[in-house]
Amino acid sequence: MRKKSTLRLLAKPPLASQGTDAERLQAVTQALLAFGAHDVVSRIDDLRFRAAVHELPDFFYIKDRSSRFLYANSATARSVGVDDPTTLVGKTDFELWRHEKAVEFMRIEQEIIATGEPRLDVEDWIPPVGDGEMTCRLTSKMPLRNDRNEIIGLIGISRDITERKRQEQLRRRQAEILEMIAKNEPLEAILEALVLLVEEELSGISGSILLLDPDGLHLFRGAAPNLPAAYNKLIDGVAIGPKVGSCGTAAWRGERVIVSDIRTDPLWEDFRGVVSQFNLRSCWSTPIVTAQRNVLGTIALYSPQVREPTESELEMVAVATHIAGIAIERKRAEDRIYFMAHHDDLTGLPNRAFLKDQMARILFQARRHNRRVTVAYIDLDNFKDINDGRGHAAGDDVLKEISARMVNCVRASDIVVRLGGDEFLVVLVHQASHDAGIIRRLRELKRVIARPLKIQGCDIVVTSSIGVASFPDDGHTQEELLANADAAMYRAKNLGRNTMQHYTRQQDTRKSVPLSEEEELRYAIAANQLFVDYQPQIELASGRIVGTEALVRWRHPTLGLLPPSQFIPLAEDTGMIIPLGLFVLNEACRQNKSWQDLGLPPMIVAVNVSAKQFGDPALAEHVVEALQASGLEPQWLELELTESTLMDDAPRALSVMQALKALGVRLSIDDFGTGYSSLSALKTFPFNRLKMDRSLVDALPRDDTTVAIASAVISLARKLKLSVVAEGVETDEQLEFLRESLCDEAQGYLISRPVAPDAIERLLQERKMLASRA
Known part of the structure; x- marks a missing residue:
């Protein structure tokens, strides 16, 4: 009775077109299980049920006890590359699949036949037939019994779930990326994982994510793991615009830009030469935007083919763009929160919380690499007077300006904190244990702070008291260093303010009262009241200008133009000669390079080095910085030293001069002939040139003794392969004598007074006139 009712169910014509695939498959299976294997095959034909079975998208087949096919529907036949399902009858899997897979199928099916236990809903990855791809099937295999309940074969049912598995994998990967965002993992790692996911899902595609900078002007690399590294480097930092490839244009427009052929599209006109070498033919870029339509960056897909994206590719990009937007906005929000918690509202400088976070790391690295760390505790002198006298708004402006100056004065690795x-x-970090330039850097910081400020239309000078402590000498912890630097700062205040003191356990009770002249000179250096004139030096044989001497002047606001004789002694006595000398050194290098940039003939610029400046351990470092800042090549700089400067400590002087010579700069001995150690100096030290003192030149050619001395000096210099320049030349007779005596060069009022830089330019243009005079 059960057979007959089932047959009637199968015999209903609408079954071939009614119900879902699963329902039809279940109906067919229930019906076939009621018959023996041979009856089943004939029954399918007899009941004209063939259409219903062959329309099923799922794989349906019947096998005997030896796993030979008795029946297979069209889907099964197509899966093994066969058009006619009947050609499978009598075959086994060994004739259709690779040996390893056929062995696996046979083992499972023989277990079912032997045990009578079905294998239901088993996921199985099936190897491709020909050039296809692996597919995943959900397979059920059940024993087939006859009327005596004997197992005579099996029925197999499979469904291709490859797309479902792909979607599951896609959702799982998306969830993993969202979990990375939730865990606040680095943005670079999140974006790279997102690009890799897109590349896995889309065949033949390379992806990239570019981030728009906070100013909204340039795109920088976020992630592009499989694009050529050279290409990534070339486009990193590209400016956005209406015709800047796909990404720059997409960011500019705020909308998707599809370029199917990079070689012909006008948007890539300016970049074809760059991209042509990388086998990239099409590029589709979509802006990553916030809910308010603000552009955060772009996500781009590159293909080596000329084509446009498919709908599925655009859908994938839409999902990836949404996730990228979440990640970027989350990172920006985290950065804003961190910045607000660790920075000062007024100045934008890091605060105590930031300092506490960073100092442990800084000191750990210093211990590990045997480096020093210096902290400078800075207190602005009499700042309360500004707040009380000009108001808190003026005080805030001062704090902001001073903060900006300090940040610009230190290195990128250093930290400026508002306490x-x-x-x-x-905090000055990454110092070598022998770093001798740290004091120079702190002095420069102090000078920068003291430059006049323009606040509410008035000039204000703010000086500072600075206390210095260094790791490891003055403390091993953050707390020790700050406490000791603070103590040194209060010591600086007690010594009259506007000073810098290094922490010492032995209190120095000396008092220093700054002189008003010193304050004026300090202000002059900070306020750019000093300037440099240049006196030409000519080659006597040709009359052409071959060098200049840099001579500092002071344009005093009340006393007018002051010559060096009126302020150099003050600078020497107060120690201001070092910053003054640095000003002249830097200005002379800058001006000489400026003349060269104008196309004028290159020449040497000579700069006087005082005794105290020569004694500065950082002199060579100062010279390197001046050359690097100006771009002047070292052979065009000459440092003039006096013999008295050298003879006080000859071994040290020789070491310093050798270091300077190693840089490539020239050295000359100034005021030669006025002391008793000149000959020894020429023998000991590596000079390039000597300057004959004006006291000798002044008596030429009238005084026979002076003539003999000058002639001897010139002859000696030539034997020592030194050039000679005579300074203070004021008459034609002096010039003629020097020329006849084979003196190399001359300078003085007869040739030119010290003049401004633009006058030197004119003299160089008119050097033919000088040559005719010579």
Whole structure:
């Protein structure tokens, strides 16, 4: 009775077109299980049920006890590359699949036949037939019994779930990326994982994510793991615009840009030469935007083929763009929160919380690499007077300006912290254990702070008291270093303010009262009241200008133009000669390079080095910085030293001069002939040139003794392969004598007074006139 009712169910014509695939498959299976294997095959034909079975998208087949096919529907036949399902009858899997897979199928099916236990809903990855791809099937295999309940074969049912598995994998990967965002993992790692996911899903595609900078002007690399590294480097930092490839244009427009052929599209006109070498033919870029339509960056897909994206590719990009937007906005929000918690509202400088976070790391690295760390505790002098006299708004402006100056003065690896009020801390890191330039850097920082400010239309000078402590000498922890630097700062205040003191356990009770002249000179250096004139030096044989001497002047606001004789002694006595000398050195290098940039003939610029400046351990470093800042090549700089400067400590002087010579700069001995150690100096030190003192030149050619001395000096210099320049030449007779005596060069009022840089330019243009005079 059960057979007959089932047959009637199968015999209903609408079954071939009614119900879902699963329902039809279940109906067919239930019906076939009621018959023996041979009856089943004939029953399918007899009941004209063939259409219903062959329309099924799922794989349906019947096998005997030896796993030979008795029946297979069209889907099964197509899966093994066969058009006619009947050709499978009598075959086994060994004739259709690779040996390893056929062995696996046979083992499972023989277990089912032997045990009578079905294998239901088993996921199985099936190897491709020909050039196809692996597919995943959900397979059920059940024993087939006869009327005596004997197992005579099996029925197999499979469904291709490859797309479902792909979607599951896609959702799982998307969830993993969202989990990375939730865990606040690095943005670079999140974006790279997102690009890799897109590339896995889309065949033959390379992806990239570019991030728009905070100014909204340039795109920088976010992730592009499989694009050529050289291409990534070339486009990193590209400016956005209406005709800047796909990404730059997409960011500019705020809308998707599809370029199917890079070689012909006008948007890539300016970049074809760059991209042509990388086998990239099409590029589709979509802007990553916030809910308010603000552009955060772009996501781009590159293909080596000329084509446009498919709908599925655009859908994938839409999902990836949404996830990228979440990640980027989350990172920006985190950065804003961190910045607000670790930075000062007024100045934007790091605060105490930031300092606490960073100092442990800085000191750990210093211990590990045997480096020093210096902290400078800075307090602005009399800042309360500014707040009380000009108001808190003026005080805020001062704090902001001073903060900006300090940040611009230190290196990128250093830290400037606002501790509160008018107190700051500068942390100088990455110092070698023997770094001798740290004091020079701190002095420069102090000078920068003291430059006049223009606040509410008035000039204000703010000086500072600075206390310095260094790791490891003055403390091993953050707390020790700050406490000791603070103590040194209060010591600086007690010594009259506007000074810098290094922490010492032995209190120095000396007092220093700054002179008003010193304050004026300090202000002059900071306020650019000093300037440099240049006196030409000519080659006597040709009359052409071959060098200049840099001579500093002071344009005093009340006393007018002051010559060096009126302020150089003050600078020497107060120690201001070092910053003054650095000003002249830097200005002379800058001006000489400026003349060269104008196309004028290159020449040497000579700069006087004072005794105290020569004694500065950082002199060579200062010279390197001046040359690098100006771009002047070292052979065009000459440093003039006096013999008295050298003879006080000859071994040290020789070491310093050798270091300077190693840089490539020239050295000359100034005022030669006025002391008793000149000959020894010429023998000991590596000079390039000597300057004959004006006291000798002044008596030429009238005084026979002076003539003999000058002739001897010139002859000696030539034997020592030194050039000679005579300074103070004021008459034609002096010039003629020097020329006849084979003196190399001359300078003085007869040739030119010290003049401004633009006058030197005119003299160089008119050098033919000088040559005719010579």
